[in-house]
Amino acid sequence: MKEIHATELAEKLKYNEKVNIIDVREDEEVAQGVIPGAKQIRLGEVPERLNELNKEEHYYIVCRSGGRSGRATEYLEANGYDATNMEGGMLAWEDETEIPK
Template sequence: MEEIQEITTDELQKKLDAGENLELVDVREDEEVSQGMIPGAKHIRMGTIPENLDQFDKDKEYIMICRSGNRSGQVCHYMQEQGYKVRNMVGGMLDWSGEKQF
């Protein structure tokens, strides 16, 4: 299995602070997302990723987010196999100390 590219929460925060336009996808469940998401993230639950692949563009890179980085890592493997550019946010929302939107 090909290795997954990763990004830390600190690296992501720096990119957002620098005004970079990033494609963030939160794959957690609805009740988890109600605890707050990274501003600008799109919510697509892990279980619904396969039927939502048409929402992704193979020319863009997506940063996948979950609670701890496990589920988003699985989603990254799946999407990379389908030919998408993805990066896993290591440590997930548990490590995220930045702003949240509710």
């Protein structure tokens, strides 16, 4: 499984690289703040929402500490998607967040 550190992903955002971030946390966790531009797909919803993802794109998967996102990354890879787990999750994220609407 591919992994990226939170600081590396933050650098990509700072340099305006096109990144697709999927946040697999629950609503109450997401309400505390998300990485700007991240799309929420709860871990339990990933299988039924695969149609929202494009196999031609790369996805960075995020959760609170890296465990759930690791499971989601493995699932996506097993289904032919290009995905990378953000190790340490939001606990390791030191850059700005936004509160989802």
